[in-house]
Amino acid sequence: AQSVAQPEDQVNVAEGNPLTVKCTYSVSGNPYLFWYVQYPNRGLQFLLKYITGDNLVKGSYGFEAEFNKSQTSFHLKKPSALVSDSALYFCAVSVNTDKLIFGTGTRLQVFP
């Protein structure tokens, strides 16, 4: 069965420091990987996706993620965190279907 794991419930980082939100996946076949962000009482906003090609994917708001096939990971990164980046982040995967399988989410807290 396909699954996504976000091992950290919460990540705390000081403003200006780099941030990493971890995601690993388990699928049969080639994965399509996504990151979404959710602000309180809002829907999900698309950040970036990996379909094929360059393993380093750049997305919205300065975020990027690196696809690592050997480690089955797709960690989200940003060189310099902002307080406004504080939100709930979801990693998702799909394989050959329209369905997205979501991780449990990681709450990012950026402190001033």
Added chain:
Amino acid sequence: GAVVSQHPSWVICKSGTSVKIECRSLDFQATTMFWYRQFPKQSLMLMATSNEGSKATYEQGVEKDKFLINHASLTLSTLTVTSAHPEDSSFYICSARDPSGGYNEQFFGPGTRLTVL
């Protein structure tokens, strides 16, 4: 970019009544829409996949007679929670797939918070 709206944004209803939630793709035609449910501090759970002009495909464990889905046009899907009970209280989020936006790129609505008293 592609925009998906939901209406209402929040609704409070009495137990036993039915509630309809609308999901609209505003600037693109969506042949496929998805309905998710999100419990507090939890991830999104896919409830069903809605295809325009055909019956929805429900995920295992989701009662199709309780959660009625209608995808009558390329820009509108509705979810009706029938005979709602307090345990149906949740945050319901829809998404729509934009066929022109690359593989499986889904755009999400802002969500509807349902509270059943």
